Amino acid sequence: MSLEMDAANSGSSIFNNNNNNSDDNLKCGKLKGVNSTKQSKKSDGKQDSSEKYQEKIATIRSMFAKEYESHPELYDECDHRKVMEKDFWVSRFMADPSESVEDSYEKLRSTMEWRRSFGVNSFDPFTIPKEIYQIAALIPYEKDRQGRPTLYIRGKIHRKIEQLEDKIKHYLVNVIEQLDSAKESRESWIIILDASDANFFNTDLDMIMFLFGTLRNRYPRGVATALLYGLPWLLGAFANMVISFLPSDSVAKIKFGGKKELNELIDESNLPDWLGGTCTVNYRRVPKGAISCYEMAEKEFNMTKADVDKLIKPFIQYLKPELCVEVDP
Known part of the structure; x- marks a missing residue:
């Protein structure tokens, strides 16, 4: 049971x-x-x-x-x-x-x-005077920590010169084209807008709007980020005005920062010397055969040597031809 x-x-x-x-x-x-x-x-x-x-x-x-x-x-x-x-x-x-x-x-x-x-595909490097290459205000350089090529734009070296404005725009687009074509993939390169030591004489609203307009409309999804580095407080109002003109998708790519933010993006070994980097790659590259601004001014603009002397006076300290290297165009 x-x-x-x-x-x-x-x-x-x-x-x-x-x-x-x-x-x-x-x-x-x-x-x-x-x-x-x-x-x-x-x-x-x-x-x-x-x-x-x-x-x-x-x-x-x-x-x-x-x-x-x-x-x-x-x-x-x-x-x-x-x-x-x-x-x-x-x-x-x-x-x-x-x-x-x-x-x-x-x-x-x-x-x-x-x-x-x-004329994006037919840029002629000899339309740019050799002094523009020598001052190195526009520099495609070594990669960031994610392996993306970089473009440095040095604000304190820029001055608006009416006679060269169109040439500089073509030169800028050519550099952008080189970086963009390196990978031809989404957000594949970055820009460092170096505003350290810049002042009101270096501001150029037309050129800045041309830069961002070109990136947004002609090279969309190419730039990952644009770091505005070392902005002096005196130029804060100008920067805010520029940003107010830009569409939201362009503004979203702009970051403000200093040494910390720069080092987070790029290793010291790949930074140029003027930003405290240890990279020894020469960024002062001048195409072989490039003519001087004096020769170009006389031929194209009928300007005298005295006229040119006045224009290039602010750039003399940045020329340093002894540090330049000639490259094949």
């Missing part, structure tokens, strides 16, 4: 446990099934999104191919190849997912037309 009761109780216990386990397994099975379905749908959603993204690239590419076929004189052949062969040169104009295909295409098309009319 006792054995029967024990057996019954034991059987009942085992049976109940099996039932409970079955219920639990069934519930887990349902949960797993639901999760699997959700994951599958999520995965399908990602795939669908990726497919739509690629379809948009293909559509924009096809639209530009037709445009190029109809108006080849408006575009450079090498730029046409970029659009046809490299997804980044299409996707960089698709940053806003809410934009229509037509809007993204027009951004790309207008940029390709601008590149031809501005």
